[in-house]
Amino acid sequence: AIGLDHAYWATMTVMFVLGNSLGETYIRVRYRTWGTILGVLAGVVAVYVFETNIWLLAAVCLVGQVAGLLTMRDRYDIASAATGLSVVVGLHLVTGLSAEGMFSRIYETAIGAVVALVISYLVLPIYGSDEVISQVKTMVGRCRHAFAGWWPRGEKRESVSALAWEMRPVMDRLPQLDAESSLGHRGAGDVVNLVSTLAVLTTYLALLED
Numbered sequence: 001a002i003g004l005d006h007a008y009w010a011t012m013t014v015m016f017v018l019g020n021s022l023g024e025t026y027i028r029v030r031y032r033t034w035g036t037i038l039g040v041l042a043g044v045v046a047v048y049v050f051e052t053n054i055w056l057l058a059a060v061c062l063v064g065q066v067a068g069l070l071t072m073r074d075r076y077d078i079a080s081a082a083t084g085l086s087v088v089v090g091l092h093l094v095t096g097l098s099a100e101g102m103f104s105r106i107y108e109t110a111i112g113a114v115v116a117l118v119i120s121y122l123v124l125p126i127y128g129s130d131e132v133i134s135q136v137k138t139m140v141g142r143c144r145h146a147f148a149g150w151w152p153r154g155e156k157r158e159s160v161s162a163l164a165w166e167m168r169p170v171m172d173r174l175p176q177l178d179a180e181s182s183l184g185h186r187g188a189g190d191v192v193n194l195v196s197t198l199a200v201l202t203t204y205l206a207l208l209e210d
Contacts, residue, residue: 009105013112018120021128023176025120026183029113031077036109039064039084044099046085047092054093061089084109121183129177129188132170136194139167143201167202170195 017028050056064086072079088105091097120126174195180188 007108009108010112010115013109014116014119017113017116019176021126021131021176021180022120022183022185023128023173023178023180023188025116026179027176028076029117032080033110033113035077035080035082036084037106039081039086040088040102040105042081043085043088043092044102046089047099047102057089057093061086061093064089127180127185127188128173129180129185129191132173132177133187133191133194136170136191136198139170139198140194140201143198167195167198171199 013032017025017032019025019028046057046060050060064082064084067082068079068086071082084105088097088102092102174192177188177192177195181192
């Protein structure tokens with residue numbers, strides 16, 4: 001039987017990976033799962049190699065904590081790996097956690113990840129693509145208007161820098177939108193295509209503006 005001696009790891013995973021949309025949750029679940037696997041494996045290796053040197057293990061634990069804090073916002077995959085490393089090494093130092101106990105963090109995290117996906121997909125199905133579709137369509141219209149200003153007389157009517165700046169938040173969400181498309185949300189695929197088209201249009205407009 002699978003023991004859940006640290007069942008709170010699953011609960012904490014649900015809390016940390018649930019995002020504002022299905023796509024965001026999916027991305028965070030993927031990063032959390034793979035990061036945890038890598039972190040636990042690194043922790044097992046560190047304990048095996050430095051088992052007799054408590055201070056080196058403590059240093060590994062500290063470095064993992066710091067790296068997790070520094071990368072939490074921008075690189076959740078690295079933060080998950082660093083945090084997983086720090087947790088399993090720290091518990092080994094404090095409680096004598098065995099390799100089997102370390103590996104339990106992987107499947108307990110996976111349980112929490114699956115629960116989070118089920119909640120996001122079935123209970124609270126919020127799609128980021130539905131939130132940005134009107135904004136994207138508006139920006140497509142503005143790009144067309146800008147092209148009309150440039151062709152055929154070359155009259156500049158819209159600053160491409162302003163368009164590019166307003167596109168940045170949408171472009172940042174593109175991986176999440178692509179995830180929603182892969183999960184079967186048809187509207188997300190349309191939004192991804194529109195955003196990709198916008199990226200091409202703004203690049204071309206930037207060349208015209210220069």
